[in-house]
Amino acid sequence: MTFRLNPLALALAPLLLGGTTAWAQDNILRVGYTQVQPNSSASDATGPFLLKPNSGVSLTVKDQSTLFFSYARKIDDRLEVELAMGVPPTHDIAAKLNPAIVPGYIVSAYQGQTIAKIRQFAPTVFLNYSFGESSSALRPFVGVGVNYTKFDKRSSTSIGNSLNGGPTDIQLSDSWGLAAQVGLEYRINDKWSLHGSVATARVKTTLTATTAGAARVMDITFHPVVLTMTAGYRF
Numbered sequence: 256m257t258f259r260l261n262p263l264a265l266a267l268a269p270l271l272l273g274g275t276t277a278w279a280q281d282n283i284l285r286v287g288y289t290q291v292q293p294n295s296s297a298s299d300a301t302g303p304f305l306l307k308p309n310s311g312v313s314l315t316v317k318d319q320s321t322l323f324f325s326y327a328r329k330i331d332d333r334l335e336v337e338l339a340m341g342v343p344p345t346h347d348i349a350a351k352l353n354p355a356i357v358p359g360y361i362v363s364a365y366q367g368q369t370i371a372k373i374r375q376f377a378p379t380v381f382l383n384y385s386f387g388e389s390s391s392a393l394r395p396f397v398g399v400g401v402n403y404t405k406f407d408k409r410s411s412t413s414i415g416n417s418l419n420g421g422p423t424d425i426q427l428s429d430s431w432g433l434a435a436q437v438g439l440e441y442r443i444n445d446k447w448s449l450h451g452s453v454a455t456a457r458v459k460t461t462l463t464a465t466t467a468g469a470a471r472v473m474d475i476t477f478h479p480v481v482l483t484m485t486a487g488y489r490f
Contacts, residue, residue: 281329285450287485289323291344294478297351300464302471311356313473314370319344323483332389337381337398339454345374345408350418370415371425374408379434379456392442402434402456411464419466432457440487448487455479
């Protein structure tokens with residue numbers, strides 16, 4: 256039997272291991288609001304009835320906000336491991352057509368219109384390092400980690416179906432990548448704190464849109480900026 260090491264499981268190991276005496280006092284639950292700016296860039300679609308390799312048909316993924324929550328465990332006064340999650344947001348996907356290639360009547364009808372909706376689930380594990388003394392009320396921090404992104408709900412809109420020539424099935428591949436964040440934490444008292452951060456990650460996926468058996472494919476790269484504000488409770 257062959258055993259495979261899961262990167263997320265390895266990243267979570269510090270959360271699950273360690274002395275039980277520290278467990279009761281070194282946990283932080285953070286809940287708040289986050290805005291996800293995907294900053295996507297997509298290749299031109301390739302497939303049947305499209306020009307190759309420059310079809311002029313692409314897309315962009317719109318911003319979305321959602322509820323954020325994370326669980327962190329302190330390793331010492333400076334280090335913590337944080338599992339960052341949240342309610343999976345659903346993003347609108349808008350058509351991005353090149354008028355120099357795509358006929359004008361198609362551009363005028365579909366440019367910028369929402370052609371699909373996707374929901375993304377993106378748990379991220381960070382190892383955070385805090386600067387300053389543990390007694391300080393205000394402490395900046397930096398973090399590095401691993402992101403996993405899964406697009407678990409995908410649907411083509413009526414406009415998307417019209418652009419593609421009929422009911423369209425959408426599939427996106429999962430993504431693993433490095434992540435990083437910087438932020439600031441303000442401790443109100445021994446139990447409560449406020450926390451703000453800016454995070455990013457390496458996210459790449461391949462989108463396949465299938466209409467009447469004809470599959471069209473494009474690669475999407477995300478350069479996300481994730482802005483988060485939370486209240487934290489230490490226990």
